[in-house]
């Protein structure tokens with residue numbers, strides 16, 4: 402039975418008057434799955450409630466940050482005091498180093514860091530730093546990886562760019578796009594070939610060490626090691642964009658999980674506990690090129706904002722102290738959800754491929770293995786759209802694109818997972834019977 406979204410539709414009409422497409426970020430629109438999104442009123446733990454009072458089990462978690470569930474009480478409590486002391490000073494506070502200490506402890510590859518307000522700023526700044534450090538111009542990235550919306554990084558990007566099926570973005574001059582080499586993911590030979598073709602020209606390789614923004618695509622065995630080996634040999638920097646994977650696939654991100662030490666790391670999402678906060682950091686000799694010490698300019702009026710620091714601190718403190726319980730819990734809940742939904746698909750005769758790393762996963766509507774953007778793009782996006790709609794009508798809110806990873810939080814319960822598996826079962830049967 403379709404859910405009643407009357408109030409959401411009224412709010413949507415108003416939003417469309419003010420915002421292109423009615424949204425402030427394109428991934429929030431339901432273009433790729435048809436229909437229009439519910440407007441959210443509040444959230445708690447694993448649940449979202451919309452403006453019409455419908456409840457949903459949330460599997461996108463604000464696109465990653467909500468690893469401990471919505472309105473996590475210590476984070477909500479932590480922002481009360483700094484809000485009263487004034488939300489921003491534009492001057493240094495103790496809280497910045499408090500949060501930095503936890504970041505550096507979780508990420509031994511980071512000697513020094515700088516806080517910014519979005520993942521886009523973090524990756525953009527890391528690349529500027531890499532170009533300055535190496536005195537080289539080119540950047541190698543991978544098809545389907547998304548590193549924010551700065552000009553040079555939109556080339557063959559994932560996330561909304563992939564969802565909307567556009568090769569890059571209008572408004573990016575060719576002169577800038579030409580400085581980005583887009584290579585297939587999980588193909589170390591393609592990286593070797595790029596360095597052969599552009600000897601001493603590639604400043605850095607930037608990678609999502611587990612792709613989330615083309616749907617979830619794990620790095621193949623030995624791939625990240627190969628990137629480390631090649632960049633070391635060629636004098637280029639290796640940047641792990643862990644805006645999504647940091648504190649998600651392990652406390653210390655994919656670099657902890659796979660034991661690779663990048664030169665620079667970008668973080669965001671979970672780092673701010675739901676407030677706007679991101680960071681880039683790494684080797685001190687590279688980071689010390691930043692102004693005011695060095696010649697690389699980078700700045701932010703609200704960088705290190707006290708509310709963001711407080712929410713991040715509450716989140717990372719909990720994750721650090723409870724890592725021994727939280728990550729195994731996320732692993733086992735995600736395992737039972739992903740395999741349970743996979744079994745329902747098999748029973749209904751719908752071909753899907755499940756990819757998962759920890760509490761980050763995607764059900765691709767394709768029978769073949771998904772190892773890069775091209776294999777992800779073989780998915781039946783019309784079937785995904787039907788699945789998404791049916792799940793929403795059963796009170797389960799999945800990411801509204803085949804090319805976005807889903808997330809589970811520590812607030813999800815076995816009952817939530819059982820309900821989700823049952824909803825998926827009826828959705829798959831409807832797809833199989835073409836109802």
Ligand SMILES: *Cc1c(COP(=O)(O)O)cnc(C)c1O
Pocket residue numbers: 518519520521522524547548549550609613614642643644645669670679
């Ligand atoms: C979300 C994301 C970004 C961009 O972060 P914003 O805060 O949306 O600018 C960059 N890189 C990765 C891997 C991401 O998942």
